[in-house]
Amino acid sequence: MSPKPVISDRYAAARIYFGCVMGMLLIESLLHLPQYLMVALNKRKPYVKAPVQHNGFRVFMHKISTLPSPFPFLTAHNYPMFLRFLVFASLNILFGYNRTRFTADYTLYGWLTLSNGGLTLLLAARGTNLLSAVLRIPTPLLLTYHRWCGMASFVHATVHLGYTASHNARTGQLSRVVNNDVYRAGIIAWSALALVFLTSLRPIRRWCWELFYYPHYLFLVFAVGAMYHANHAKEFFLPGLTLWFIDRVWRLRHFSKKKAVITHFDGSVTKLTVNGYSPKGAAQMAWVQFPGVSNVVWHPFTMVARPGNGFTFAIRGLGGYAKKVQKLGASDSSEKSSGSVIPIRIDGPHGVGGIEWGHHTVTVLVAGGIGITPGISIASSIIFQATNPSSPFSRAEAPARHIYLLWILRSLSHASWFTNELSHLSALANSSNGKVTFDITIHYTSADTGWGQDCTHDLAAAERSLTGSQPSGYAGPGAVIQGRPDILAWFNQIRDQRPHMDVAVNLCGPRTLINSARKAATKMSWSGGLFKVQEEVFEL
Ligand SMILES: Cc1cc2nc3c(=O)[nH]c(=O)nc-3n(C[C@H](O)[C@H](O)[C@H](O)COP(=O)(O)OP(=O)(O)OC[C@H]3O[C@@H](n4cnc5c(N)ncnc54)[C@H](O)[C@@H]3O)c2cc1C
Incomplete structure (x- = not known):
């Protein structure tokens, strides 16, 4: 039949x-x-x-x-x-x-x-x-x-x-x-x-x-x-x-033409600062076109809001196009060109995520390398709200917010990509009378065999971070530890510090890091608080 x-x-x-x-x-x-x-x-x-x-x-x-x-x-x-x-x-x-x-x-x-x-x-x-x-x-x-x-x-x-x-x-x-x-x-x-x-x-x-x-x-x-x-x-x-x-x-009618100021960093990162507009939401991206590289292609990059009115793109020169961006503004291709102003075209902000950032008491940000950009964007958005006197988030009756950032880097020198932003956000949080706290932990793995392989913590470095003196090369806030982080222990510590609170978690980095953090979020979720995960792998 x-x-x-x-x-x-x-x-x-x-x-x-x-x-x-x-x-x-x-x-x-x-x-x-x-x-x-x-x-x-x-x-x-x-x-x-x-x-x-x-x-x-x-x-x-x-x-x-x-x-x-x-x-x-x-x-x-x-x-x-x-x-x-x-x-x-x-x-x-x-x-x-x-x-x-x-x-x-x-x-x-x-x-x-x-x-x-x-x-x-x-x-x-x-x-x-x-x-x-x-x-x-x-x-x-x-x-x-x-x-x-x-x-x-x-x-x-x-x-x-x-x-x-x-x-x-x-x-x-x-x-x-x-x-x-x-x-x-x-x-x-x-x-x-x-x-x-x-x-x-x-x-x-x-x-x-x-x-x-x-x-x-x-x-x-x-x-x-x-x-x-x-x-x-x-x-x-x-x-x-x-x-x-x-x-x-x-999009043809609404993309905007802007001028961006270039700053170069160790580890092939170029930051482009644009003044005059701030994205409203957190962790949003824009399609960006650099006429100095191509008048046709658009690439997606995360918009990181700056204090006042402006935002930054931080672009890591890993692929062919992104490497060309690193050379923009230089008169000869080998010359670094910090401070140059270049024209860019921006179509954005775009992107709808699964989590309304800032509407949880605890926010956890786990980032690998340049994957820090959505994390900084989320932290900025929450801290700016909590410290802006005209925002309902800064009122006395608004509950305090707690942000925990875990940033894993290959080399400590890469922390310079966002030292200024981290220092500024940390200072703002410290001046917020407890409306918002910002806890930063940076791990750098350059002395070990890399993410995903076994490696012990450098206790001396951990000790230095606890006693407050940072290893040379990083002048920003937070604890700096050499070696791979124990993500489960780090999540556990947050759960112990903030019981009976749901936790919004943003993960951005290599897949192995995201999976480890997902497992930790699963283990740490309990009746007194769920760790709700949103992930970004910078891939379309
Ligand atoms: C939502 C989102 C946010 C991002 N934010 C940042 C950021 O803040 N900083 C940062 O350094 N990188 C970010 N990226 C990654 C960045 O867009 C890519 O690294 C860049 O486009 C790679 O281009 P390439 O040609 O130099 O590299 P290639 O080595 O040629 O490509 C690497 C990968 O990037 C993707 N890609 C390449 N061209 C495009 C394109 N035109 N449009 C979309 N994807 C493309 C492809 O998956 C490709 O496999 C983000 C990506 C996404 C999706």
Whole structure:
């Protein structure tokens, strides 16, 4: 007996599938929108809940959702992502379950290509995506759905083409169909989609961003080809195409041209300081274009607010483009050019995260190397609020906030990237009459074999940090310790100091560091306080 499709009307099946995935996105929104609305309706006043007491089931679910996933290649490293992937894959299998006896049966996969293609487009706009701006779905999550829908679209399209082509080959109709415009449009659409798919694979994205980025525009060929090939395709594609077009026009009209002052640091870091505008939110990014390097490409960098009115980008010269940024402003390419002023174009701030920063009593920031930028941005935002007399966060009735920063560096000289900011924030926190505290711990690993391998702490250095005299090379605040940190012990100490408080945790750095911190956050979550993690790996 041949399998029967779940819904016999294939067009209806495609629309219901589309609705199911939109339903998943609405559920995602329900996980984040209430927290955002609570903050917004409260006129962004602090709504901290403390002391907290969670029941065992809540703690158990939280622990499960915080642990790194055993399937990192599929699911962005945690169990909720794995669950999402299971639901998404099951929907595709359920709606794709079908007999393949008649040629009309193959069209089901064509329909599912259209609905997945339409969803991929809806989730594509990188800056002003309505789903993140209005529904508050975190941007990295939307990107994950975008990838899954794109992948599903390619799989269904390939099955649709494969069955149709083999049927036509068997019945000797191949030459007839390739001369038919509608079929040709379908083949062109599939070829464009295949190129987009192949160049989106992670190794290509990592190896050569441009080889991933520019072929992505072939989605226009895919969309036009599919709309010519199939009736009703417009219904699926036009919403996403319209949003994408609006996003493009918006960005063309709204990017701003600014002047930035360059400062160079040891360890190939260049800071660009821009005056006259401060990002409102914490840990937001902007797309940046340096006309001195290219008038075409945009790269994402975190905006770090400065006191007063301005912000900084700190850019590490690891890849080809970022290395060229290090040479900007110099008359000859070998010359360092601190103090030069260069033109830059900025499209931002963008980015919706999963945590409303500042609305937890305790904030924990764990960063590796240049991954400090979101951490500094979050700390600045909380400390500026708590010390700004016109902010509700500085009022007597507002609860005190406690920020803990753990920054792991290869070399202590890299601490100079943010010594000024750390000193300034620390001084502000010290003058806040206890409204905000800022605890800084810096580990540098240059004398050991690197992150991820065994190494003992340098007790002499730890001792120096406890007695207050910093090792030479760093003149900022906080404890400085040589060697790898014991992240679990560090989290444990925070839990002991701040019992019955939920903790907002930002992690940014290498995957091994993030996974260790996730495990520590899981272990330390208890009925008297959950460690809620948001991570950033600086990858799209
Ligand atoms: C949200 C976010 C915030 C970031 N904040 C900072 C920061 O504050 N400081 C910092 O030094 N770095 C930051 N990065 C990383 C930075 O964007 C990349 O290191 C930089 O774009 C690499 O470019 P490259 O060509 O020099 O390096 P390559 O070695 O060519 O690329 C390294 C990787 O960067 C990514 N990448 C390359 N080009 C682009 C592009 N045009 N758009 C998006 N990704 C690209 C690719 O994944 C690639 O594999 C951030 C990244 C993201 C996603």
